[in-house]
């Protein structure tokens with residue numbers, strides 16, 4: 001039997017994050033369920049426990065310094081270390097008709113909010129949890145990104161990449177770039193860090209439009225969270241393999 005790992009998933013109360021937590025739990029891992037709303041957190045933990053997952057709640061708003069510090073302290077009290085961190089929490093920011101964010105009329109507060117959650121939030125959470133990850137024999141970090149962040153695909157007129165998302169897509173490109181910086185910093189250590197695209201998934205985020213289920217959307221993140229030693233790092237994956245930057 002494989003060793004029980006300790007995982008933390010941010011934004012795990014619903015959607016893809018919930019299914020990442022459920023999937024890691026089904027593998028026998030102990031899962032910290034990160035969520036910013038107390039009631040939604042409790043409901044998710046109860047549902048996961050009813051499904052047989054060894055879950056514990058972690059109040060966690062990725063935009064709050066105190067909240068994130070408190071989350072790290074709670075994980076330390078609960079488990080003493082962390083093996084897997086999945087930075088899943090993310091927002092699109094306000095969108096116009098057709099799910100468009102037009103760069104020429106963009107509200108700067110939308111840009112700030114999206115970057116604060118999707119990029120700065122990930123750095124805040126990762127750095128707060130890093131001391132606990134360093135106690136693991138095989139730490140894994142997964143940043144949930146999106147293929148719409150691929151500059152290569154956006155620059156290719158033959159690739160259908162969806163509507164213009166002038167706040168959201170660049171925030172995930174930024175996240176990808178940050179992921180590479182972490183991978184460079186972790187070179188020569190046992191920490192593997194990668195970005196994952198879930199595909200187009202029917203969740204609150206997409207107004208429940210999209211061909212994929214949250215469970216399908218969770219699969220790549222779960223695979224990257226459970227990579228063997230010596231596995232890839234500093235890369236960007238979807239179900240079919242590597243996504244070009």
Ligand SMILES: NC(=O)c1ccc[n+]([C@@H]2O[C@H](COP(=O)([O-])OP(=O)(O)OC[C@H]3O[C@@H](n4cnc5c(N)ncnc54)[C@H](OP(=O)(O)O)[C@@H]3O)[C@@H](O)[C@H]2O)c1
Nearest residue numbers: 011013015016036061062088089090146200201203204205
């Ligand atoms: N759905 C897709 O097609 C798709 C495609 C590509 C990438 N993604 C990415 O996948 C991830 C999950 O998206 P989803 O589709 O599952 O969306 P979702 O159902 O809207 O879930 C988003 C989760 O993030 C949480 N969250 C948002 N802001 C937060 C904050 N400041 N602190 C803590 N948690 C916060 C939400 O909590 P609340 O419930 O409290 O709001 C919720 O749990 C996101 O990073 C998204 O960008 C999704």
